Amino acid sequence: MNVVAFTSSSSKPTRNILNKRTTQLFSTLSPKSETYLQKQEQLHAASPLSLAPMMEYTDRHFRHMVRLISKNTLLYTEMVAANxxxxEKQGALERKDNFITPPVKGSILEQQIHGDLDEFGYDMTYLRRFLGQSSIMKEGPSVLQLGGSDPEQLFGACQTLNDLTKSGYCDYTAVNLNCGCPSPKVAGKGQFGAALMEEPELVKSLVESMHNGCNGDIPITVKCRIGTDAGYTFSKxxxxEIDEDKEYSNLCRFIETVASSGAVxxxxxxxRIAVLSKKFSPADNRKVPKLKYEFIRKxxxxxxxxxxxxxxxxNTVVDAKAELERCDNMAGVMIGRAWAANPWSFAMADEILYPESSNNIIENVYNAEGKPKNRLEILKLYGEHADNEELIWDPVKIRRFIIKAASPLFAGEQNGKRxxxxLDDIAGIPKKLKQQNKSMEDQPPISGLIMNAALNNLKEDIxxxxxxxxYDKIYGKKDSSTQVIKDWQDERKQKQDCATSIH
Structure with missing residues (x-):
């Protein structure tokens, strides 16, 4: 395709990090291995529906919950800063022991970390915070999202990931570079995320370094926006009145430049564009700029x-299906807030959005009993994950994250708030006991507490x-999740305001 030449009117200079050493390191791509091709096939098979990367939400606990709901959905991690x-990689070179803080003796994590990791010397307790997946079940198709703007740091992060993948510690289907986050902390102070949209040549170098860090074994992908407001002061x-041909041309320039690396x-x-010239919050950037689906279809x-x-x-399976039918060759649809607000509303995604052939490509991660048939079964299986997590980690530090992932499972249902x-009360138990200098030893397992919270507050038919x-009763209708998402956003804002007032 011939693209109209576009010169950004932004006066911001390209960062001078493409030095001679960097160019020499990443100018030649590692050949794509058989493992790469297998993962790429899985990536494409799982793409019809993706769980969008969301900070403070798409951790390993929520991804585990989503996997219990959908076998095929492509899961994205929270953004992990490459640095x-x-x-940790640099620290590993300076010590011989595997652990600064060893895992609980006899735990599944201890069993996972075997002799193959001795040569690397990584502190797995530290890395599990960023790279960990469920330790009781394979995660299935999933993508690690990285943030950064330094080719050498991204190379090192991907090299670490590849080391741990080969050692069986984690297994991500792909690695994604964040070129879309408009948060002032990321795109402003951090100078990555959506800020990278204005530096396609730099992004090209970044994805080359990521590909080589993975040694050509793991596909690299890019999440971006349709552009930014660079070169003018945004107003709704x-x-x-913006020239859409020029705007689309700029997007094409970004896509073509990044893809010319051969790595993506x-x-x-x-x-939407990312508004970076004003102090817009991520919420503002999600609501104010106009959606232009036609750009992606084009x-x-x-x-x-x-x-x-x-x-x-x-926000719904119905919407996703309609969009995929409208554009036959669209690879998929990515959804974030609706998943976080009401995960059960996507329980029919496998049946509605994925062709039968997907089952031959996407690995079955469930046990012999198969995919859970209802939310009671989901809570039982999630409880196994929760118990194991509290064997590995201090409940004072980990419980609120475990509970958070289970909280929206009955959103919109009668007594769902109760x-x-x-669950909020259960989340606070470890901290309260610590403040009282009491032990957790006599406490029931978290799995039983979660199950009782459901049994004591929700009707059997739910x-x-x-x-x-x-789906037939609620979620098959258009806009079925609108109110639930609004309630989730209001509750989220209330908690943020409360936390701000406390501090």
Missing amino acids: AIVH AGYE TDFQVHA LVEDYPEFTFSLNGGI YRIA LLSSPKES
């Missing part, structure tokens, strides 16, 4: 050699309703 992983009215063919595109048409997934403004309040029954 956090590189910091003014944006309506897969893009996830949020269909990318699909203009670049059939690449794959594109659409992100932004889609269930969440009961606990035992199948995905299809819930």
